[in-house]
Each structure stands twice: as structure tokens, then as C-alpha cells.
Amino acid sequence: MARTFLFRWMKMVTSGAVMAGLSALPAQAQVVCGGHGDVVARLAQVFQEKQLGYGVVGRAAIIEIYVSASGKWTMLITDVKGQSCILAAGDGWENTFAVAAKAHGA
Secondary structure, eight states, X not given: OHHHHHHHHHHHHHHHHHHHTTTTSOGGGOOOEEEHHHHHHHHHHHHOOEEEEEEEETXXXXXXXXXXXXXXXXXXXXXXXXXXXXXXXESOOOOHHHHHHHHTTO
16 A cells, blocks of 8 residues: 555656756756766766666656765666656665665674
8 A cells, every 4th residue: 555655756857847847946956868878878978877776757757766886876867758857866875675685794
């Protein structure tokens, strides 16, 4: 039940953001968009980021997380036409799966 609610909420938020064109953001927070291949190549070239994982948002989009060895990360949304936009980016990514595995001796 909670997963269904979360899925519907995420679908609504991401669809709304994509449809709004993200034009209401202030100049210092402009969203970078482009063809999926171009954006991914730029993340790899400039930040040495590789895809960590992804999730499907209904039939509207895919959310991807890209992470570098230094902990820089980027959240990317891609629509069904192959247009990608960076939703968020930052530093200090922690892979909680790896941390949990080390804690359990795996």
C-alpha cells in the first residue's frame, strides 16, 4: 500500500516537473537538459560518474543515479523521448548497501 502511494506521488511529481519545463527555477539553479547520451557522456567526462542504479516512473520517465569514486553524485530524469534533465547533484554519496555488507562481513 505504501509503495503504491509513493509510486503515484513520484509519478505525479516527476511528470509535473517535466511538463512544467522547469522554467520557474531561479537563474542560479537552472536545470541542465539534453539528449540522454550527451548528458551521460558529459557526466562521465567531467565528473567521472557512472550509473549506480535506476528506477522506472510509470510510463513517463526513468530516474537514474550517477556516482563518482570521490562521492560526487547526480540524479537524472529521462522522458520517453530520450530527453534527460539533471534534477539534483551533490557530494558525499554513501553507498549504504556496501556499508551494510561490510558491517555484516560480506
